[in-house]
Amino acid sequence: MKLGAAIRALALILLSTTPALAEVDPAHAARRASQQISEATLALDEAEKASDRVAALTQTVEAFEEGLSAMREGLRRATIRERAIELEFEARREEVAQLIGVLQSMQSSPTPLLLLHPAGPLGTARTGMMLSDVTPSLQAKVEGLRAQLHEVATLRALQESAVDSLREGLFGAQQARAQLSQAISDRDDLPQRFLDEPEHLHTLLQSSETLEAFASGLVPDEEEPAALRLDFDALQGTLPLPASGTVLRRFNEADAAGIRRPGLLLGTQPLALVTAPVPATIRYRGPLLDYGNVMILEPQSGTLMVIAGMNEVYGEVGQVVSGGTAIGLMGGKSPNAEEFLQNSTEGSGAQRSETLYIEVRQGNAPVDPAPWFAVTKE
Template identity: 55%
Template sequence: MKHLAAAALIAFGFAGSATAEGGASPADAARAAAQKIETASLALQEAGDARDRVAALTETVQGFEAGLQAMREGLRRAAAREARLRRDLKRREGETARLLGVLQSVGRGMGPGGGPVMLLHPDGPTGTARAGMILADVTPALEAGAARIRADLEEIEILRALQEDAVEALQDGLSGIQTARTELSQAIADRTDLPQRFADDPVKIALLIASTETLNGFASGLVDIQETGESAVVLPDLDARKGELPLPAEAQVLRRAGEADAAGVRRPGLVLATRPSALVVSPTAATIRYRGPLLDYGNVVILEAEPGLLFVLAGMEAVYGNAGQVIPEGTPVGLMGGNDPEIGAILSQVSDGSGQERTETLYIEVRQGKTTVDPETWFRTDKDEL
């Protein structure tokens, strides 16, 4: 009877070992991510017939980015869940063996009708009755423990199969996003419908670059340049959206304004970590004041969202558009550098939880007139969550 009671406690221990996780299960999350990738693939096929191919392909690229990000997270959760289950089962190997042994003993003591066989107890009829009551009480607990073990083993099999199936979804997503980026670049190059606020003057810009040695000097000089032939394009007032503008790329904040980097250098802008080849878009309707390489910042795009308000985006590998163009909110202005990781690298990062897929850095600086301001006065960074 002591062994039966101990086995019952083990069974209850198994039943209580699984904590409910909020939200969708890891398996459901990975399946939902695969659906996002499939939806983006269908959108890519339909983008060719869209009236605004740039907008359609931009949404497609962002759809692939969201799907691939969700797939990484779903696989990471699935791998973590599988590891927890395996550790739990490993830790309880001895208890499991004892539980199975007791269940076998109970099975041998069951009568043809499924109930326990009433054997005579040495203490007589009263002892026999008590023994039968104890056996009847612990049997459901023993069965619950065995069911929990079976469920854990089945979940491990499901998670393992899901991770194997995810390889195909990842391959589709990586292939699709590369195609979408190529088509988007071509669609932007072919675009002729954007209003032109002023004609680009490359001589003025070249002289300004040659005469300045800092981003601050260049941006301040840009404010002083009076462009000729300006049209009456009116941009929306942004006062109501101050502090709520979306970041120009899916990213995490590495350093905030004024925070020192490893070399002790402090900059007045935000440093963001993005994934390789991440799409960078204009956070609002704006005029492109400058596009191209600048000093040691890599490729830079400077957007004028309203007179005197400049958004400086630096560190991209490729940039789109031409100076003087007025672009709608969400228009692609560049791509980050780097290459999408191979599937093996993604799965490796998922399994070890390293999260080193954000390898590129985008720098954002906001200037009002000739003065830098904290970008977080304009951009939403979800600072409480970062």
């Protein structure tokens, strides 16, 4: 390789080097997640003294879920960043080795030979100018590679140290869920809008072959008190999803078997907390057809929100719950720290193994729930 060509090739490599892929430091994100888990652990201790233990424990469970989700994302980004650096090293290894060889041969060549440029003295001068321009860039590149190697070491150490934080977070979340279930079981202070009618619900369950038939058969209640009235339509675009997750299918979107359902299907983490998106009266809770455990909420007269697929459901028919109240837990098995770490670093989709179905019905007909939740699909 001639000297001029070698210098031009080196310049191209230096100019084409891409900046770091991660705009936000993944190591910082994972450390912040570890701090969130520690804060949630402190909140669990404080919940014992709270006047409203249910509300405090609900917030604590959500804090653990947010911390673990942030840890998962931080570790995923750390793994992606590490692989990107390794791929960059691998892709440029041969080019850099060749150029280093050229530069070493230049250094060992006698000075008179270096002055013998085919274009004469002018070419020699131009070559010297190019080399003087490239040398600082080469030094900067070396420093950049050194920093990347240090970053890889930091990311690997971070993944190894994450296990302790994960154990703390997973154990704390398990404790908080158990305490929340007990606190809800002991609660007797929720307002009661009407009394449960078990005989009517039993008859309706026995005679209904579809969710639509069951929902349509719920006995309309008298108009709600003024204190409970809500303009549900005015809330479009403002409601949080009942659980943290990813929308898998939208309203009337066919699944792999061609089946369409008039609601949203949400993929969630195992044991994810499910909360009421809006203040509402519980019209039904319990198993229903093939939907698993179902919670039917009535946010306003003539409107029903069906939330189905939970492993546990909280509350009693007729109770009035506020927005953000825990109404259930998803099923599944919580992974241990090692499994959690492996799934995070491998980018496995197994974490969202549970599915929650959400349907909104107005005037006995299903409507698209998405406008109320302003959801996006990954």
